[in-house]
Amino acid sequence: MTFPYKTLMIQGTTSDAGKTTLVAALCRLLARRGVKVVPFKPQNMALNSAVTVDGGEIGRGQALQAMAAGLPPHTDMNPILLKPSSDIGAQVIVHGHVRADMNARDYHQYKTTAMTAVLESYQRLSAQYDAIIVEGAGSPAEINLRDRDIANMGFAEAVDCPVVLIADIDRGGVFAHIVGTLDCLSDTERARVIGFVINRFRGDISLLQGGLDWLEARTGKPVLAVLPYLHGLSLDAEDAIQSAQATKGKFKVIVPLLPRISNHTDFDALRAHPAVDLQFIAFGQPIPAADLIILPGSKNTRGDLAWLKEQGWPDALNRHLRYGGKIIGICGGFQMLGKSVIDAHGIEGVAGVTEGLGLLDLDTQMAPDKHLKQVTGRCAFADASVDGYEIHMGISYGAALSKPAFFIQQAIETIALESNAIAEGARSADDHILGTYLHGIFDNPAALRALLAWSGLANAVPLDLMALREASIDRIADATLPLLQALENLR
Template sequence: MPFPYQTLMVQGTTSDAGKSTVVAALCRLLKRQGVRVAPFKPQNMALNSAVTEDGGEIGRAQALQAIAAGVPAHTDMNPILLKPSSDIGAQVIIHGKVRAEMNARDYHQYKTVAMQAVLESHERLLQRYDCVMVEGAGSPAEINLRDRDIANMGFAEKVDCPVVLVADIDRGGVFAHIVGTLACLSESERKRTIGFVINRFRGDIKLLEPGLEWLEQQTGKPVLAVLPYLHGLFLDAEDAVQPVQAARGAFRVVVPSLPRMSNHTDFDALRAHPDVDLRFVRQGEPIPAADLIILPGSKNTRGDLEWLRAYGWPEQIARHLRYGGKVIGICGGFQMLGREVTDPLGMEGKAGATAALGLLDMTTEMRPEKRLAQVQGVCAFDEAQAPVSGYEIHMGVSTGSAFATPAFTIDGRPEGALSVDGQILGTYLHGLFDTPQAIGALLRWAGLDSQNTVDTAALREASLDRIADATQPLLDALLKLK
């Protein structure tokens, strides 16, 4: 049976209700049926992003959904990306390119312009695909944001598409979430909501059925599916750092959980490695002993440098190095390893300069141009020249004698830096742990010679198939409903 919806939108009663995974699952299911489907999120606010084949930047979740759909990720799949640089300001990215830095109030006024970019992208996708599967953002019940909304019902009303509402039963209050959300909607918005999905259910479905009957009686709308809680999924997080798993391996990797940490999906492969104990250290927590310390990417390098100083990280890193430990800096974390980070134009906050950690002989200057590229190459520090692939997303330009000893050779050019004593490695390369050969080489360099490997692509594909299998009842219900 052909899929009857040209555009279908999945909204949630709360953030993290499961919108991203439901859209990814439906994309995979439709792909299996031969439907040419594209994911779409009008507006995303996230510090986890991906580089597209057309040389732009989109939210990580839409890149994952594109993989599920079996199509190349494109900037039209997430026309508006907001990357917070402070509590009240964000970098505004439109069609994959940086447009401006705005505070929340200015951006709210700018949404009429942003909506045009959203509608243009949606129309282009409709021309190329049989179906566009849309993910909302946050909740449609955010009354303070209803005016000029482009992310939820504002978009659905504009393009006149049906909406499925997802609620997470695992966090509790699922019936109140659904009924309360509907109560906050206009009559036309309630009408276009065609049914509900109860997500992350575990237990005896018989005990839930009276509640489902009550919900359908109260709202006059069907519960389209109850989806199970699936353990052990390996899927790219949209933004929030996932809860730390119980320690498994003996090799300890420690990462400071920076306030503006970006692209923490870099560490997913290390999370999955059976010989690695990965720990994110949050504000005020004691810094544990480690074999390897990794400074992650940052949307505000100078601000996060000050955070590191406030919580004693420079002293701990120096002690770690004295005892023979290894340190890796990725993107913003790489910039922190140098002597100074300057921002003369105020690209990430107040203009000025900040002393860095002084562990590599280099300086970084923030500039308006952002480098966006998918790259591949080899590990220059590894005798076997292990292959590596990933992507670059950064605005800073770094120079200095540290680059005389590169860490990688990327697309035929030297990249990154390796300290003279071999204890410190810095790189602008995101995703450096994602290939089995590269994670093996990096862990050997850091002191772990393991026979175990992690293939992130295979783990991701297996998880996409699992969520698709579990979501089949929703697809069946949508087909019957139409």
């Protein structure tokens, strides 16, 4: 079967309208039918990222969409990734690798160059695949960003593709969102919109019909589908942390909600586990007692370390250890556990040295080269395999590394044995603290069970996060079938 559109772009009336999941759903539906389909997002701004098969870095949402299409993630799927490091600046990643750190004004000027990279990736994908499903960013109605736009209508006009506009009815004001967005577009941009999708509807569809009729009469464009609100999905978040907590279990895990927290998808398996109660502790919230405290990854280790100290976390961590609790530090959180974080070159901002938490005997030196790799191996503290990936800037050194957390090797096809593997991470002498540069350590069912046992939860039931993700993709694809049928009937 062929799909009637070589390129179709999904744009949203707002952020979090459902663009990422809709692209994933269409990719799964087309892949089921034998169409060679690929996801594409010209520009993404997110602190959740994934390592690709070609050794680069892309947004986590595009890695999910690649899974839906049955493909390994590749840097061409997300040629421009912006990772905010402050309120006005971001690390600019082009074709999977760091190009520069820029403030918002400088990046706006850089967009002309960025568009060249975007079109290079698009052309490569266009030569390899039958269909490209494109995800926009934010909203095309952001008038202040229209000049040099590469993320929404600027891209659609450059490649001359149709656009489907999705809006979230659960937010309220869905008709105003759609009509207002159209009103902010130019005539040529408005003509590209071939129809609307109303997302996350719950209730009696007959009560919505009057509004749908009004919208179609007002705009002259069809409502292609009304998609239901689906509960209980296990999907990678592109950036924002989901507000709903997982089922409350008896094993308490807390994670400080750092201002620049990155790759919080590390905790998806814990959130989904029926025995675990995972809570993110935000600014100003009291720090409760817990069985396990995890310090997450950070896009600005020194800045977030200062935030931890201001919020009283050092005292809470020491008290937690005195009562026998366990601590895990991941990536930036691992660096914070050491004696110092040294940034002589101003990699994360102003050059300087920040005193660490002093819980592991190691120091970290920030460096300009980013470590990007996928790894597999075994836990050093249990007979269990582990999979993960590294995305970090900095090198840690010190005596604590002599007692590793994992034994790994870079070749992802084979499991490393301790005799020929690389030691990774560190554990404290009393084995109450574990630090690692590996993201995704809880995704492997064996590693999840071993880490929970190390933390104090014995005999945890198995949980396969990848299987949950696959099932969730299938659910959203099944719900999106009416949209695919409507698109086919338009042509």
